[in-house]
Amino acid sequence: MELTTRLLYSHFPALALLLCTSVVFAGDIVHQDDIAPKKPGCDNNFVLVKVPIWLDGVEVSQFVGIGARFGPTLESKEKRANQIIVTLADPPDCCSKPKNKLTGEAILVHRGNCSFVTKANVAEAAGASALLIINNQTELFKMVCEKNETDVDVGIPVVMLPQDAGGSLKESMRNSSHVSIQIYSPKRPLVDVAEVFLWLMAVGTVLCSSYWSAWSAREAAIEQDKLLKDGFDEHLTSDTHHSNGLIEINTASAIFFVVFASCFLVMLYKLMSYWFIEILVVVFCIGGVEGLQTCLVAILACFRWFEHAAESFVKVPVLGSVSYLTLAVSPICIAFSVLWAVYRSASIAWIGQDILGIALIITVLQIVRIPNLKVGTVLLSCSFLYDIFWVFLSKRWFHKSVMIVVARGDGSGEDGIPMLLKIPRMFDPWGGYSIIGFGDIIIPGLLVTFSLRYDWLSKKSLKAGYFLWAMLAYGLGLLVTYVALNLMDGHGQPALLYIVPSTLGTLITLANKRGDLKHLWTVGEPYRPCPHVRLERDEQ
Template structure:
């Protein structure tokens, strides 16, 4: 074959390879990962904001004095991360990762049971609004007493019962879809109940977790002769029913046919051909989700403080269109671009990628830039939810 005749063949082959590579980025598993992760962040952020509104209404009912909206809720069930916790959280996560890497066989049953309990509570929280909608027409919202266990509404009992049923079916079948449902509940619950109080804490936390993610994905193999992050994330655990059957000597046909369990610390979606799964850790959803929850609360606070004229106090050289762009939408777009970049990088390198390496810069940098341009950076950095009148009483250092 002459060189002139071979050239179109090579061009055609390159075009086919490019098409196949581009098509692999938009297969069903990747699209599902993108959509579900963004929906979980949006839903968890608005659940968090709704909890603030509910707590604000309760405070107004319990006290005759009315105050301005405070972004830091006084609800005891909500955990606010401070600077010290943000600095030490990556260290604690690293210790937990090493424990799971070296002693997984010893602690897998305990870890599976604890994860199942947390997933049950989290999924019940995820189902609660739907159950409240279903039970509202047929039953009053009175709480039923269960002695020392507490008082619960019919909607709470229904959501918890459905969650327990789903966990039991997951233990019996080990199906990936049920594992994803439990992981979704964990994502929404953590985004709703954990708060970042300021942009400074957000930067400390996300920067530390970026270093944590990069080290354990890229450099752990040089020290431990194995990719610690990938091995822990993909290693299945023994089914508690199988372990219980062997401990009690119940016989070979009792509890021995249950599958090993892939723990709900990640979202997995199969491709349309079933040839592979796309995987995204819940930390890659929750940690950027906490930042998006923070900026959503700040957008709402600023909207209330400015009387629905968000950005009216910004610099004069910033256009009105820029002032109308919310921090939440800007950061959410950055999350989408970062997730897309991480997907492209994993396809190019054909290896697992630390998603936070791409998600953190694409969410934090646009947010910091927009806050600087709007003149909100100083307030968002330290005390974003304190009014100017109260903060002016103190000497700024």
């Protein structure tokens, strides 16, 4: 614990980043034109589309596109999707009748110069059986009908491909005499098992952190009680938390965390690149080593065989006194972290990232504490506004959702930033990961751990206390986030938008109903909960 605490103090900006950088759940995110409304003939749901590429009868690659609001419903089964020969449009934009004769081929065109519906009508009239539109950007764009368009009865499927996929397909067509494609849209399961496991991971992490924090607080209270019995009141000062290696947040630092996180998020957005992700990986590895080391030492110290090693210390240059058990565990943690960093692109690397991440989150929630409900309200409220702004409102100034761009790691060549937990979607034909950012666990977790410390130090039962309801509220808020993600047509969702009102609203409402709100708001945790201490105060 001593080593971890010193490093947390020396890397305070990194700690603030972990506390306040909340990454949204990222699904398959596409850009949408919200101007044109649905209308008859142009009311399809947006669906992702698989486009396998066949060269001379052999499947060589597969691209992902997006279907249009108009056109027929796409086939959902690969075995039922016909192979179609694909040809280049002439002119390339397909805004006028093609010069080449079409007899059921799929036509590949460029975006621009006329509306999507116009391109589809021209291609269908020329005899094309499908239309592939190459976007002028690397992202996908949702194709809708213009406001004043009337001829929207399109009878051929229309799919948009990202710029890089379209370029690759054109290159294949130049180098091969026979290029064909399939077009189909597998249905995504309503709920994937990965989301269930990720929910359990997040809730379990907060649960473990809360009990560890409450146990530590109770042990500290027992030590204080012993000192009181022996008459050593001078040892009980306002700096007790700091002397025990704890970091107590105040109102100013809560606001600073969110401001710092916002500045860092903008820096990530502006400087997003491979080398910047590498720096974040190094920071994550340092924090992961400390978190894993702290958790392993705490667990091993509970066993009789390791008690002596945990209680024996040696002086280490720079770090000071470090237990022998910490020295023994540290090389294992460092090796584990380095292995993850080297092989983080492997298919099973998410397991190592989750282990390091969970250990780091538990350690942060053990060391960092909010003293009362007032500070918790300021922290969660600021984080709530932070999440909404950087996911939704930042589009007005940056033309893109800053949080989503950073979460996906756009332009870095990496699969997102490492400050998140993720699990591969198991039964989703589209693959990918279900993810949750550290901030979505740490920020509400600080409030939940505070509620259990209060219950234990106030000697409240589980039903009469606040932890049970705070824990249920967190789980419910996280569940609502997943529901919203599945209902919002693939749009990334800020988890704190749902979790903060659920947890904070539950605690404030319940405390007000029970008459504890004033005490929780200003005092928070009782400092001397032991019965004989209260008697001594009464006698005085």
